[in-house]
Amino acid sequence: MTTPHPVLSGKMLSLAGANELKKSVMTDIIVVAGGVNAGKTTLLSSLYDQFMEGPVGNLKFAGTLTLRGFEEVGYTAKTTSRQSSPIVDHTDIGADEIFLHLKLVNTEAQIGFKHLLMTDWSGEISRRVSTSVEFARTLDVIRSCARFALLIDGDRIANPDERQKERTLALLVLRSCLDATILGDESNCDIVFTKWDLIQSGPPGTIKLIEQIKSDIAGDFADRLGTLTFHETAARVQTVGTGESAVDRLADGYGLKELLHCWVGNS
Amino acid sequence: MDERFPGWLRIAYASLDDELAQRRWLGVSSVVEKLTPLEAPSVALIAAGCSPISVGDAASRALIQQGDDTFPSEGADVELAIVLGAALVEAFQKRGNRALDIAALCTLNSTVGGNFRVPLVKPVVADAERYLDRRAEHLRNRETPHRTPGLPPEAHAQLKKAMAAVADSFAEGDLPGAETPFREVATALEDSLVGFATSVQVAVRRAQRDSAIEWEALALDGWTRRRLMDPFPAPMGAAIGPLAGVELASISRIVPGPSRAAQYLEQVLGEASTVEHTALDVITASSDVPGLVDARFRDMPGPGWPFMKAILDSVSGSPTQGLKSCGLSPKRRITTSAVALQVFRELASLRLIERIP
Numbered sequence: 001m002t003t004p005h006p007v008l009s010g011k012m013l014s015l016a017g018a019n020e021l022k023k024s025v026m027t028d029i030i031v032v033a034g035g036v037n038a039g040k041t042t043l044l045s046s047l048y049d050q051f052m053e054g055p056v057g058n059l060k061f062a063g064t065l066t067l068r069g070f071e072e073v074g075y076t077a078k079t080t081s082r083q084s085s086p087i088v089d090h091t092d093i094g095a096d097e098i099f100l101h102l103k104l105v106n107t108e109a110q111i112g113f114k115h116l117l118m119t120d121w122s123g124e125i126s127r128r129v130s131t132s133v134e135f136a137r138t139l140d141v142i143r144s145c146a147r148f149a150l151l152i153d154g155d156r157i158a159n160p161d162e163r164q165k166e167r168t169l170a171l172l173v174l175r176s177c178l179d180a181t182i183l184g185d186e187s188n189c190d191i192v193f194t195k196w197d198l199i200q201s202g203p204p205g206t207i208k209l210i211e212q213i214k215s216d217i218a219g220d221f222a223d224r225l226g227t228l229t230f231h232e233t234a235a236r237v238q239t240v241g242t243g244e245s246a247v248d249r250l251a252d253g254y255g256l257k258e259l260l261h262c263w264v265g266n267s
Numbered sequence: 268m269d270e271r272f273p274g275w276l277r278i279a280y281a282s283l284d285d286e287l288a289q290r291r292w293l294g295v296s297s298v299v300e301k302l303t304p305l306e307a308p309s310v311a312l313i314a315a316g317c318s319p320i321s322v323g324d325a326a327s328r329a330l331i332q333q334g335d336d337t338f339p340s341e342g343a344d345v346e347l348a349i350v351l352g353a354a355l356v357e358a359f360q361k362r363g364n365r366a367l368d369i370a371a372l373c374t375l376n377s378t379v380g381g382n383f384r385v386p387l388v389k390p391v392v393a394d395a396e397r398y399l400d401r402r403a404e405h406l407r408n409r410e411t412p413h414r415t416p417g418l419p420p421e422a423h424a425q426l427k428k429a430m431a432a433v434a435d436s437f438a439e440g441d442l443p444g445a446e447t448p449f450r451e452v453a454t455a456l457e458d459s460l461v462g463f464a465t466s467v468q469v470a471v472r473r474a475q476r477d478s479a480i481e482w483e484a485l486a487l488d489g490w491t492r493r494r495l496m497d498p499f500p501a502p503m504g505a506a507i508g509p510l511a512g513v514e515l516a517s518i519s520r521i522v523p524g525p526s527r528a529a530q531y532l533e534q535v536l537g538e539a540s541t542v543e544h545t546a547l548d549v550i551t552a553s554s555d556v557p558g559l560v561d562a563r564f565r566d567m568p569g570p571g572w573p574f575m576k577a578i579l580d581s582v583s584g585s586p587t588q589g590l591k592s593c594g595l596s597p598k599r600r601i602t603t604s605a606v607a608l609q610v611f612r613e614l615a616s617l618r619l620i621e622r623i624p
Binding site: 015018019022023024025026027029099117140141143144 | 277278279280281282283342343344345346385
């Protein structure tokens with residue numbers, strides 16, 4: 001039995017498949033990084049779900065080469081999202097097929113199709129990057145990416161016992177990538193605070209901490225990067241509280257439209 | 268290898284190794300070395316991001332493959348644009364020739380108003396602009412206007428044959444001792460004839476060149492003075508830009524054009540130069556002006572000659588459709604002086620292509 005062409009199987013694309021696509025059509029790679037359980041898979045899955053409901057802003061879904069891939073991450077995200085314990089890595093660290101593809105069209109401007117390849121990388125990879133510049137250097141895809149999105153887990157930031165570890169992880173990942181020169185002064189970096197609903201409902205001082213983290217990251221890295229932007233997202237809002245709390249006012253997919261437009265517009 | 272090349276190639280790769288970059292650079296070098304006027308338009312248009320199939324990509328791929336036989340014969344359109352773009356950036360740094368004149372003009376033609384389709388186009392466009400400026404200066408200031416072939420080849424061969432026959436007859440006849448001195452005299456005579464013919468040709472060509480430069484300078488001066496006194500009539504509206512471009516092209520004697528062409532156009536257009544029109548307005552206004560409808564553009568690929576081709580096409584069809592087939596958005600806004608420069612360049616590049624044997 002012949003192996004189906006990676007581009008046509010509908011599964012997530014391997015590096016070879018990503019190369020084939022990029023060689024043929026203008027395609028931007030978005031590397032989505034972050035610690036274990038930071039919400040990478042959920043974010044990617046939610047993006048796809050948003051398009052299934054209609055256009056996102058002025059962007060309309062125009063197809064995907066990884067339909068099965070999105071179904072698989074959607075299943076994973078829905079069955080494991082917001083599990084309180086144990087913290088598990090949803091994505092296999094050794095996975096070869098890591099790219100999800102979206103073909104989008106701008107409904108307002110005649111600028112043709114926009115192809116995005118987004119990585120669904122294991123959180124373990126980010127942890128290893130944070131501890132080894134040598135390991136970071138092997139992640140050549142980051143050199144080719146149009147945007148590097150580093151997710152910071154809002155759940156852990158809201159937890160006083162975990163927040164410093166999460167903050168440190170983000171700083172170390174960025175430092176390691178810059179020291180390995182896989183990111184540099186032409187790189188576009190997005191710092192994405194996930195599970196914003198949990199940050200909002202976190203203990204007093206959580207929002208202030210977010211501002212401190214933004215300030216630390218900007219102070220340490222803004223000069224070494226091309227662009228640095230911050231985003232707040234809540235891909236799947238946890239139903240907590242009753243009635244009038246700020247948490248309930250956030251809708252699923254909060255902040256994803258802005259993030260996506262940033263990826264499409266500037267990448 | 269240009270140190271920027273691996274970064275450019277990454278536009279077409281999620282991951283890239285040095286070996287592949289080196290191999291692709293051999294393809295780049297092959298294009299730089301072997302590019303001829305015949306392939307120049309398609310190489311430039313593909314590098315500018317036009318669809319390879321629509322402008323014909325077989326010759327471009329063959330050029331690359333002469334240096335890198337692993338380069339694909341079909342598909343990989345983005346990679347093709349990157350390799351050709353890198354080749355043009357490299358070639359524009361070198362001494363000029365007609366192929367590069369055509370490539371530079373076609374690059375600028377197809378990227379009018381910042382119509383950049385692939386990220387590498389920006390540096391290619393900047394280098395094409397600089398190349399044309401340098402080239403305009405060089406063509407007007409070079410010491411020797413053309414290569415100097417000496418005697419016409421046929422006459423030279425006949426002379427050599429006749430001299431050899433006389434020398435042979437000396438050797439075979441009654442005066443064998445005269446053969447060597449005769450050959451020496453014959454060689455000296457031949458050399459001086461060649462030298463004389465060369466000097467005459469250089470002098471004639473230099474005089475022709477000088478005369479063309481002088482004529483062009485006077486004509487440009489006269490044109491700017493005339494247009495200052497008698498500006499383009501305002502009712503011509505958006506057609507003023509193309510008209511100015513056509514007038515400058517008719518004055519220009521040394522292709523690819525005079526240095527400071529843009530400044531001449533701005534001077535001639537005066538206040539109108541900064542007025543913006545949509546591409547659609549320009550084409551619609553121009554399709555009624557007989558001097559602007561030029562049938563020579565009928566067979567040219569639209570993306571390389573967007574304005575002149577769209578003006579021609581709009582006579583028999585819709586201006587919007589004509590513009591779209593040339594890869595230009597009807598809504599794109601562009602100043603009158605930019606349109607004028609564009610039309611001037613489209614005409615200059617056509618002139619160069621028409622000279623290809």
